[in-house]
Structure formats: C-alpha cells, structure tokens
Amino acid sequence: MSSERGSKHLSFIETASPNPWSTYLAQVDRVTPYLKNRARWVETLKHPKRALIVDVPIEMDDGSVRHFEGYRVQHNLSRGPGKGGIRFHPQVTLDETKALAAWMTIKTAAMDLPFGGAKGGVCVDPFTLSQNELEKLTRRYTSEISLIIGPTKDIPAPDVNTSAQVMAWIMDTYSMQVGFTASGVVTGKPIHLGGSLGRVKATGRGVFVTGREAASRIGLKIEGAKVSIQGLGNVGSAAAELFAANGAKVVAVQDQWGTLIDEHGLDIQTLLAQPQGIRGVKGALANDGAFWDTPCDILILAALESQMTPERARKTKAKLVLEGANGPTLPDADDVLADRNILVVPDVICNAGGVTVSYFEWVQDFSSYFWSEEEINARLDKLMVDALRKIWTCAENNKISLRTATYVIACERILAAREERGLYP
Numbered sequence: 001m002s003s004e005r006g007s008k009h010l011s012f013i014e015t016a017s018p019n020p021w022s023t024y025l026a027q028v029d030r031v032t033p034y035l036k037n038r039a040r041w042v043e044t045l046k047h048p049k050r051a052l053i054v055d056v057p058i059e060m061d062d063g064s065v066r067h068f069e070g071y072r073v074q075h076n077l078s079r080g081p082g083k084g085g086i087r088f089h090p091q092v093t094l095d096e097t098k099a100l101a102a103w104m105t106i107k108t109a110a111m112d113l114p115f116g117g118a119k120g121g122v123c124v125d126p127f128t129l130s131q132n133e134l135e136k137l138t139r140r141y142t143s144e145i146s147l148i149i150g151p152t153k154d155i156p157a158p159d160v161n162t163s164a165q166v167m168a169w170i171m172d173t174y175s176m177q178v179g180f181t182a183s184g185v186v187t188g189k190p191i192h193l194g195g196s197l198g199r200v201k202a203t204g205r206g207v208f209v210t211g212r213e214a215a216s217r218i219g220l221k222i223e224g225a226k227v228s229i230q231g232l233g234n235v236g237s238a239a240a241e242l243f244a245a246n247g248a249k250v251v252a253v254q255d256q257w258g259t260l261i262d263e264h265g266l267d268i269q270t271l272l273a274q275p276q277g278i279r280g281v282k283g284a285l286a287n288d289g290a291f292w293d294t295p296c297d298i299l300i301l302a303a304l305e306s307q308m309t310p311e312r313a314r315k316t317k318a319k320l321v322l323e324g325a326n327g328p329t330l331p332d333a334d335d336v337l338a339d340r341n342i343l344v345v346p347d348v349i350c351n352a353g354g355v356t357v358s359y360f361e362w363v364q365d366f367s368s369y370f371w372s373e374e375e376i377n378a379r380l381d382k383l384m385v386d387a388l389r390k391i392w393t394c395a396e397n398n399k400i401s402l403r404t405a406t407y408v409i410a411c412e413r414i415l416a417a418r419e420e421r422g423l424y425p
Contacts, residue, residue, distance in 0.1 A: 018330060020099035020305050026331045031407035034398060038415040045105070045411065048098050049116075050074040054144035056122055058136040068137065072120040072145040074154055075101035078417040081152055082118030083108055083355060085159025085188075086166070088137075092121035096305070100159075103326050104355070107348040109410035111387050113359045118154050120145065126161050138166050142173040149174065151184035151365075157358050158188040160304070164200075168193055184365040187358035196361035197373035199354075202380060204238020206353020207300060207324045209384045211239075212246070214345050214402075217392065220297060220319055223247030226263075228294055228318070230254045231302035235324040235351065237272050239300055244268045252294040254303075258284040259291045292316060301328035308333045316342070323347035338401060346403035348410065349384075349391060356380055 028045050035042060056068040071094055074082040084104040097119050105117025122141055126134055148154055158167055167186040171193065174185045183194035191197065198205075215222055225248045229236045232255045240250050249265030257279035260266060274280040295317040301307055302324030308316075313329075313336035321337060321344045323329060329337070329344060337344055357380055364370045371379075395405035 018306055019095050020327050021095040021102075023306070023327055023331060024099045024102045027403070027407060028411075030331070031404055031411055034400065034404065034408045035411055035415065038412055038419070041415040041418050042411070044076065044078075044415065044418050045102070048073050048075045048101060049077055050148065051094065051098065052145060052148055053094065054141065056137060056141045056144060058133060058140055060133055061130050068122050068124045068141075070120070070122040070141045070144060071097040072148060072154070073097045073101040073118060074148065075117040075119075076105040076414060076418075077116035078414055078421060079109060079116055080114040081116065081150075082154035083113075083115035083157070083358065084118040084120070085157045086120040086122075086141075086162050086170075087160035088122050088124050088126040088134075088162055088166075089160050090123060090125045092123040097121050099305075100326055103348055105414060106407060106410045107352050107355055109413045110349050110391070110406050111352045111356055111383060112413065113356065115155075115355070115359065118156075119159075120156055121159070134166075135169055138169040139173045142170045143177070146174055146177055149185060150178075151182055151362075155184065155358070155362060156186050157354070164188055164190045164195060167195075184362055187361040189361075194361070194365045196357055196364055196370070196376065198376040198380070199357045199361060200234055201238035202357035202376075203235045203324065203351050203354035204240075204302075205242060205377065205380060206356065206384050207235065207239040207302070207322050207350055208242035208246075209353070209381050210345050210350045210388050211243075211298060211300070211320065211322045213385055213388050214322075214343060215298070215320055218320065218343055224249065225297040226251045226295065227298045227300065228252040228254075228291065228296040229300040229302060230291065230307060231300075231304075231325060232272070232277060233302070235354075236300065236302035239302065239322075239324060240268045241272070243298070248298070251296055252291055253278065254287060254291040256303075259287055260284050261290060261294050263295070289315075298322060301325050303328070306330060308337075310336050313337050313340070313342075318342060321345070323350045326351065334401070334403065344401065344403060345388075346406055349387060349402070349406050352387070353380055353384060356383055 051073045054070045056070045101119035108115040167189045175182045189195035227248045227250045252261045292315045298320045299318035300322045305327035308329040310332045313333040391405045
C-alpha cells in the first residue's frame with residue numbers, strides 16, 4: 001500500500017482542497033504564451049479524450065450489496081496508449097481523476113516515453129473492506145472498464161491504496177475476458193507475473209535523482225542537508241532511504257497519523273521497520289503544523305495533492321522542494337515559493353521514476369526478456385538526469401520556472417504529435 005494508507009486518518013490533508021482539475025488548467029494557461037505556433041492546439045490539453053464512469057456493485061461478506069462509483073479517464077493518446085495508476089480512496093472524484101490523467105500526459109511527454117496520460121479510481125475506503133471484498137471490487141471494476149484498457153490501449157498501474165496484488169487481480173480478470181494471459185495490461189505486477197525489478201522504489205528513486213541534480217545546480221550539498229518528508233509510503237520511504245544513505249539527515253517526517261521531528265536526524269531504517277509507522281514511535285506529535293515550521297534544506301512532498309498552500313509556502317524554511325506526489329503545490333503557493341527563491345522540482349518530472357520503470361516493465365513483457373535491477377536503475381538514472389538537464393536549459397534560456405519549462409517541453413511534444421496526426425474525420 002502507498003503512503004496514503006489509512007484514509008480515515010488523513011489529518012494532514014486540508015478538508016477544503018481546491019479542485020485539482022482547476023489547478024491543472026491554471027498550469028496550462030501559464031505555459032500557453034511559450035508555445036508559439038503550437039498554441040492553436042492548446043485546447044486539446046484542456047479536454048480529456050475519454051472519461052468513463054462505472055457502477056461497481058459487489059456482494060459484501062454479510063450478504064448485502066453495495067454500489068461504488070468508479071472512473072477511468074484517458075486524457076490524451078496522441079503519443080501512444082494511455083498510462084496511469086488506479087487509486088482506491090473515499091475522496092476519488094471525476095475531476096481529480098481528470099487532473100491526474102492530465103498530469104500523466106505531461107509526465108510521459110516530459111520523459112519522452114511513448115505513452116499518453118490516463119488515470120482511474122474507485123470512490124471507496126479500502127480499509128473498511130475484507131480481502132475477499134477488495135478482490136470482488138477490483139475484479140468488477142476491471143470488468144467494467146475492460147472495454148477501454150489493454151496492452152496497446154491503456155495500461156493501469158498501482159496508485160493510492162492499490163498494490164501489486166490488486167494489479168494481479170486486474171491482469172487475471174482482463175486475461176479471462178480476452179482468453180489469454182495479457183501480462184502487459186498492467187504494470188506494477190508481482191515479479192513472477194511479469195513485474196519488473198526496481199518498480200516498487202522507482203518513484204522514490206526518481207525523487208532522489210532529480211533532487212540530487214537540482215541540489216548540485218544551486219550549490220546545496222546532499223551530505224549534511226536537512227530533509228523533511230511528508231508521506232512515508234513507497235515514494236517517501238524510498239526517497240528517505242536514499243537521502244539518508246547519501247549523508248543527508250531526515251529531520252522531520254509526517255504521515256496520516258502524526259509527525260516526528262528530530263533536528264539531529266531520525267533513524268530511518270528503524271522508523272520504516274515499525275509496523276504501525278509513525279504512530280508506533282514514542283514521541284510522535286499530532287499533525288498541528290509543527291512539520292511545516294521545522295527548519296530544513298529539502299522538503300519532499302510525497303502524500304496527496306494540494307498540500308502546499310500559500311500559507312505553508314510562506315512558512316517553509318526549505319531551499320528546495322521536491323514533489324514526490326501528484327499536484328501537491330497550488331498555483332498561488334508556487335508564486336510564493338518563487339518570490340522566496342525556493343526552487344521547486346515539479347511532480348511531472350520529479351516523480352516520473354515510477355512511470356519510467358513501468359515503461360521498462362511494459363517493454364519487458366512484450367519481449368519476455370527481463371533485465372537486472374542494476375540495469376533498470378542505471379537506465380532510470382540516465383533518463384531522469386537527461387530529462388532534467390533539458391528542462392533546466394529550457395528554464396534558463398526562457399527565464400521561467402522548472403514547472404513551466406517542463407510543461408513547455410512536454411506540451412510541445414504532445415501538440416506536435418496532435419498537429420502531425422491531424423484531425424479525423
């Protein structure tokens with residue numbers, strides 16, 4: 001399960017978060033003046049290609065029947081099949097799913113992967129379901145969206161509160177419908193079902209790699225740097241391990257149950273070994289704002305969207321913000337951080353390690369030839385470093401933020417594909 005596990009207790013999330021789709025649209029508006037001749041196609045980015053809403057009825061263990069609402073959105077397929085995760089969460093909405101699909105479009109293009117953007121989800125708290133009920137929910141949801149997914153159409157992956165086991169159920173359900181084992185229909189699967197080595201920690205590794213590169217460019221040494229991390233799931237925990245292994249001190253962490261602060265540095269391995277996470281550690285604080293007040297050099301946002309508000313942007317002591325989550329910084333907060341000369345490595349490049357290794361998994365499934373973890377990590381590091389260098393050059397040449405530069409590069413690629421393919425009919 002990912003860092004947002006225990007959705008009933010997400011006390012660090014603001015209850016009146018802005019609409020994620022509006023945040024995405026504002027980001028597109030900011031990049032439009034830099035698109036030149038491609039700007040005539042920019043409305044393409046504001047309209048999802050396809051949005052499917054499905055009813056997911058299941059029989060519960062007590063014999064009752066409950067209905068859940070599910071979604072699968074394909075935002076843009078100009079550069080290839082859709083790619084994007086599936087989340088099970090009580091706050092899932094159509095607008096959130098549209099925004100997440102759109103950010104996947106930008107992310108895959110920024111990494112120059114042959115994918116478009118998609119996303120899916122079911123509005124449910126999976127922690128109120130038994131394992132049997134969770135399997136039924138997954139299989140029924142898969143059956144309902146199966147007409148638009150497939151190895152060459154749209155490839156789901158794990159996201160909030162979904163796992164390799166959930167991907168295995170999706171793969172099996174889809175395979176039963178098409179009559180053969182279609183391992184490439186999802187990524188993030190168990191290794192013995194065609195999953196890829198290195199996939200679990202890939203997103204966190206990408207956060208570290210882009211953070212390391214950005215830090216070196218602003219003269220910030222990783223060794224001895226103070227790091228604060230919001231979210232300790234797959235992304236935050238992997239990033240924490242890598243930063244700590246390279247000499248950084250993780251001074252504050254926050255998950256849905258609480259906050260831990262130690263200016264001398266937390267013992268990350270001991271913390272991650274705790275079966276109850278932060279709530280199992282003596283001295284954990286309530287999420288009352290202390291996390292945002294803690295002095296740090298690097299702030300990693302690895303929870304959910306809309307966490308960095310203007311108020312929090314004015315509070316943070318960080319020199320560098322790394323977006324391990326999708327859409328964690330509001331546009332107004334972006335402006336505050338820019339005014340304070342705090343560098344932000346945006347989600348659409350910072351957390352692209354996951355989709356990049358998902359691409360590797362997809363390729364390995366098609367060829368039935370699998371790479372070593374060392375080879376996967378080396379390929380991932382090279383692609384992410386190369387992508388960030390191009391983005392950094394674009395930002396310097398145009399005197400724009402890294403976020404805007406990432407969108408410039410990604411949107412140019414997406415809209416060039418749209419223009420060259422033309423409109424049919």
